[in-house]
Amino acid sequence: MNEVWKNIPxxxxxxxxxxxxxxxxxxxxxxxxxxxxxxxxxxxxNHKGYLRVDLRKDGQRDCRQIHRLVLEAFVSLCPERMECRHLDGNPQNNRLDNLMWGTRSENQQDRIVHGTSNNGLTYN
Known part of the structure; x- marks a missing residue:
């Protein structure tokens, strides 16, 4: 995949x-x-392993999660009541082909499938 750059909204x-x-x-x-x-x-x-960066503009600092920035720049701003899904379960894999907007329920199902759910159960 060739690297493509876009402005951050x-x-x-x-x-x-x-x-x-x-x-x-x-x-x-x-x-x-x-x-x-x-x-x-x-x-x-961050404490859950998701990668962040500090963006600064006009003297203001804004700490942003990279996965959201990728989707906002390449897909759309976050639709209402949606969150970012890491399709492979790796919170540090922020490639566009590994990310998509989804519901909280879909994201929780992903966590169960990947064995990363924090409900106290382990899935193999």
Whole structure:
């Protein structure tokens, strides 16, 4: 799969995300005259293992989950009452072909199938 980059909604001309789940900041001029060059951001996991990045714009910091950014840029903004599904059960696989919007029920069924449900039961 070739890597394709798209603007992150609400962060156009600031950040882009790829169909492979990588985030980069774009070249831009700062008020003091120096330029900030393109840079691939280093993601960090939350307590459940989902990867996040800090986006900054106009002095504000926004910590965003990468899987949502991929779907929002390549598919659509999150439909009402939907959440992101990782089709292979790996919360760090943020490739577009592994993600889709789904209901909470569908996401819970995925967790049962993948053995990652936190209901105290183990599935093999």
């Amino acid at each position: 609400h962060y156009e001309n600031w950040y882009q995300i790829s169909n492979m789940g990588r985030v980069k900041s774009l070249t831009r001029k700062h008020r003091f005259g120096y330029s900030k060059k393109i840079k691939i951001l280093q993601p960090f996991p």
